[in-house]
Amino acid sequence: MRSKWLFRGRLVIPLGLAAFLIALSWLGLAGRSQPVAASASSLTVCPTGCPYVTINDALSDSVAGDVILVLPGIYTETIQLKAGVKLYGTPVLTVLNGNGDGPVVRAEGNGILSDTIFSGFVVSGGAATQGAGIYIADGASPTLSGLIVRNNSGGNLTESKGAGMFVTGNSAPQLRLSTFFSNTAGSGAAIYADGAPVQLGGNAFEVNIAGLAGGAIVLSNTTAAVYSNTFVANIAGLSGGALYINGGSPTIDNNIIFGFNSAGGSGGGIAVDGGTALIKHNRVVSNTATQQGGGIAVSNGAAPTIHNNLITNNGNSGVGVNSRGAGISINGAAGLVRNNTIAYNAEGSGEGVWIEGSSATPTIVNNIIVSNTYGIRGPTKGGVYPTPEISANDVWSNPSGNMMGANIAGKEYADGNISEDPLFVTGLHGYYYLSQTESRYSKGVDAGLGAAADVGLDDRTTRTDGLPDSDAVDMGYHYRLPPPIATVISQFAGGVLTLTANTTITIDFPADVVTRPVTVTAGITTSHPISPGSEYLGPVFSIDAEDEEGNSVTGFSNPFSIIIHYDESDLEGIDENTLTLSYWDTASEAWEGILTTVDAEANTMTAELNHLTTFAAMGQVGRYRIYLPLLVR
Known part of the structure; x- marks a missing residue:
């Protein structure tokens, strides 16, 4: 028997590395051109030598559509986000410090929508009973990303809420690729969503401490979505070491809640107190x-x-x-x-x-x-x-x-x-x-x-x-x-993709199949209904492609090959003489056979075709025998 404390999950990324990876992710996004209206301005802030030395001065002069770039430095001020203005810091290096005041960042009013962006900042040193770091209310729904929200305090460890971020009313911000570290409050030390349908994706919550509930997050009577986040070493005095759910119908999807999240009462990982x-x-x-x-x-x-x-x-x-x-x-x-x-x-x-x-x-x-x-x-x-x-x-x-x-x-x-x-x-x-x-x-x-x-x-x-x-x-x-695999094929080199399940699927594109570069993706997908007496040999798989402009490519003028390698043990009752590659016809909602060559000595199936869709190898079992493919022995 294995040790009861042998970990069977993923490794924990330390805070510094997590921040670095988040920074890289943000930079990958920031490397693309930012959407700026034709009449928009770009305003630059830095500690010395720039047109603006405070963020508030730049915000004061900005209008909807403007981009404010805040260079590395420590900015001791509190700010109010402005509708339609995009505010970008340098991840990890641009620090917005409340210095004991707070909220450090405010977003209020239903005019603040997803085109209001706050990204790439460290938010720290805030102090307030609600939203010491970030306070969002009155329908404001900005986009937040690439943040490090740390060392913010609600003060009173019984009454304060959401030291990292407090969201109330019908506000629906989107928060992604951010880290909340070492925030303290009575409830929801990192985030408290009070009836707000927040969207929280791809974030890290580490070492946040709540005196009562929700070491990291409290979701109170909300339809929030919390997905693909990691929770490590968050602490609640009573309930919900990582998450405390108080009513509502939130969705908690694909998160890693691992490693010494703890509660002094119930729900070391998650506490659900009412709701669905x-x-x-x-x-x-x-x-x-x-x-x-x-x-x-x-x-x-x-x-x-x-x-x-x-x-x-x-x-x-x-x-x-x-x-x-x-x-x-x-x-x-x-x-x-x-x-x-x-x-x-x-x-x-x-x-x-x-x-x-x-x-x-x-x-x-x-x-x-x-x-x-x-x-x-x-x-x-x-x-x-x-x-x-x-x-x-x-x-x-x-x-x-x-x-x-x-x-x-x-x-x-x-x-x-x-x-x-x-x-x-x-x-x-x-x-x-x-x-x-x-x-x-x-x-x-x-x-x-x-x-x-x-x-x-x-x-x-x-x-x-x-x-x-x-x-x-x-x-x-x-x-x-x-995960699916992808390759770029060109008119000069062609390309090959190989999927390995219980069978090995080789997709071979010759050089003359395209006239310009195309990215081809192949992956295992869900099955479709199959005729009685038939069985799949290996997985159902899809092949998709797009050109350099992102346009979908559904077929080629010249053929490519699909070769499926199988073992005798993969047949499991399938009559080898009936093996064929088929494609799913979306119009008839049925599998259609493709002319297939079966080499029973080499245990391979080969078909040539020129269109992209969903494919599967299949054959007849038992007394059903339909000799569709050419059998080569």
């Missing part, structure tokens, strides 16, 4: 709560959807009856817990899932719950018992018990539940793929309730070869598909 949040595709790893929900805590009648998350190595640091649910705790709440892998949550009481309260009625389905101290557990005495629906889960090797408690015990082999080694294997993106070789085949494959497409997982995979899930959904966490 959608929590999907996240990695919740190595977080701690003193009481309930080391990974995720759900309470107060909440009904979230917790879908396709990797929840591992979380724990409870407290002792006694109030320390429950190292992975997930559900207390007096409902919701859907589906297709998660919940493993190695063992510190403290160590339940993979803890459920309590007569109003606790969650549906727990298609999960893999293994190697926690307990699997699924609830109270065994007291008379106030939950009534969960538990079906089609693999609950295995939880040493103190797989299913325990009133209305839980005895379901280990009922309602589609199994207790089998899921046979985890390491793949491109992590350690929790399911083995699917002929000699070592996971019982969790095709064992879930519902089709992969119906639960939104047909564009993800549990297989190391990257084939997307199809038909009956597999149990547990599904990884994203391998």
Whole structure:
């Protein structure tokens, strides 16, 4: 058995490196021409020798469409963003210091839209009970990027909110590629969204401290979207070490919540206190709560959807009856817990899932719950018992018990539940793929309730070869598909792309296929319905292209080749004589065969064609035999 604290996720990027990478990302964007209106002006600010030595003076002289470039330096002032004005600093090197005053940056009024840009600044030294660093209100919705928001303070650690950024009302700013570090407040030390539908993407939240809730972020009664962020070592005195959700229906998507986020009460990673949040595709790893929900805590009648998350190595640091649910705790709440892998949550009481309260009625389905101290557990005495629906889960090797408690015990082999080694294997993106070789085949494959497409997982995979899930959904966490690959082909050199899944797909473009450079992209994609008696040989894949101006290219005047290399073991009952390459006809919504040459000795399929779309190799199984391709022996 693996050590319970062996990390199975991504590495943490230190703050300095994170800032540097964010700077590079911003510079990559800034390297493109900035959109400036024909009548717009460019104003330059620097500490000495420029037309402006303060940002406020430049803002005062600016009008909508103007660009203000702020060169490296420390600017001790507070500013108010101006509608339509684009304000660019030099990432990491341009510092806007509140020097104990605040908010350092304000954006107020519904005239401030996404064309108002604030990018490339360090915002620090702010002090205010709301939005010490950045305050956004009254419908303002600017675009913020490439920021480092650090060392801002709300002062009072019980009443202050959003020391890094406070957003209220119907304001909907977009924040991306920014780092929030070492901000302190009562709630939402980095960001507090009060009813505001903020969009937070690609940011890093590190070592922010809240006296009460939301070490990094509080989302209060909002439809916010929080996606592709990282959360490391954020602390809440009570609830939500990384995120505290108070009502509303926000979406928490594809975040890495890893590494010593902690709460003095519940929800070391995420605390959901009411509402209908959608929590999907996240990695919740190595977080701690003193009481309930080391990974995720759900309470107060909440009904979230917790879908396709990797929840591992979380724990409870407290002792006694109030320390429950190292992975997930559900207390007096409902919701859907589906297709998660919940493993190695063992510190403290160590339940993979803890459920309590007569109003606790969650549906727990298609999960893999293994190697926690307990699997699924609830109270065994007291008379106030939950009534969960538990079906089609693999609950295995939880040493103190797989299913325990009133209305839980005895379901280990009922309602589609199994207790089998899921046979985890390491793949491109992590350690929790399911083995699917002929000699070592996971019982969790095709064992879930519902089709992969119906639960939104047909564009993800549990297989190391990257084939997307199809038909009956597999149990547990599904990884994203391998990234597409691209090459530039020209009239002089042509080009080759190679996709590797369980088969190897070579796409060969000769030099005469184009008259000017074209970028071609190929990637594994979701499947389409297939005729009865047919099976795919390898993945469904798409080929797309565009020219230097970004125009779509759908075909060529001369043909290119697709060569598919397969092993005998890949056939798995497919009649080799019936193999053919097909393309998906969007008009008829059906697969159409392409003239294909099959070399049974070399185990290759070859087709020549001149159009780009979605392709798949397939053949007949069993008694269905249709001899379409030319067979070369």
